[in-house]
Amino acid sequence: MAEAKKIVILGGGYGGVWAGKILEKRFRKDSGVEITLIDRKPFHTLxxxxxxxxxxxxxxxxxxxxxxxxxxxxxxxxxxxxxxSVDFKGKKAVGKARSYDFDYIIVGAGAEPE
Ligand SMILES: Cc1cc2nc3c(=O)[nH]c(=O)nc-3n(C[C@H](O)[C@H](O)[C@H](O)COP(=O)(O)OP(=O)(O)OC[C@H]3O[C@@H](n4cnc5c(N)ncnc54)[C@H](O)[C@@H]3O)c2cc1C
Incomplete structure (x- = not known):
């Protein structure tokens, strides 16, 4: 069996959450797709x-x-x-805890308000 396609979403702001909801709905019943959302916080900030x-x-x-x-x-x-860091060529997001291989990445890391 072919390995599942990995989609990584970096950031759970408005963009990341929206992307996650759309992709989850689209691939809910597809065991060939794995979706991972990574955020430095356990919550979305309004x-x-x-x-x-x-x-x-x-x-x-x-x-x-x-x-x-x-x-x-x-x-x-x-x-x-x-x-x-994100290695776009090697398709790997490097986190403080571990690294995340991906086939596709959505970068929604936002901006930092002063
Ligand atoms: C006070 C305030 C009021 C605003 N009011 C409005 C408004 O009324 N209307 C409007 O359209 N816009 C408004 N904006 C702008 C709006 O909030 C931004 O455009 C929007 O939040 C951007 O969304 P985003 O998903 O790109 O990023 P963000 O919402 O910034 O989310 C980024 C996410 O990525 C995570 N992240 C970032 N870097 C990393 C990392 N290296 N590793 C892991 N996680 C990471 C963060 O923890 C965060 O959860 C306002 C902004 C502020 C500050």
Whole structure:
């Protein structure tokens, strides 16, 4: 049997979560596809609500949605790791904990607000 195609999604922001949901729906019943989402945090941050935290109108936890809640029972492996480099030629994402081979990668690492 052919080895499963590996799709790695780097980052669970709006882009990564959206991509994960679309791909999971598309490949849910396909055992030939493995999807892994890697984020340095165990939760998605509702960035567009961040100003509410800055303005002391809400608690930081209220803008955090755990990936377990988003992808809980779904066919998507969420990994907590920080990726330090991506070898696009060798198709390998190098994390602090381990490396991740991929056939396809979606880079959704975003930007850092000051
Ligand atoms: C206060 C504020 C308000 C905003 N309001 C709006 C708005 O009203 N409307 C609008 O359209 N846009 C708004 N934006 C912009 C919007 O939030 C960004 O455009 C959007 O978050 C980008 O999404 P993204 O998925 O590309 O990246 P992000 O949301 O930044 O997500 C990146 C993810 O990747 C992870 N990550 C990054 N590097 C690594 C790494 N090396 N290893 C592992 N994980 C990593 C991070 O932990 C994060 O979860 C706002 C931004 C801010 C800061």
């Amino acid at each position: 960035m567009t609500e961040l100003h509410e935290v800055a303005g002391w109108r809400t608690e930081p936890e209220s803008v955090q949605v755990h990936f377990k809640k988003i992808f809980g029972a779904k066919k998507i492996d969420v990994v907590l790791d920080e990726v330090v």
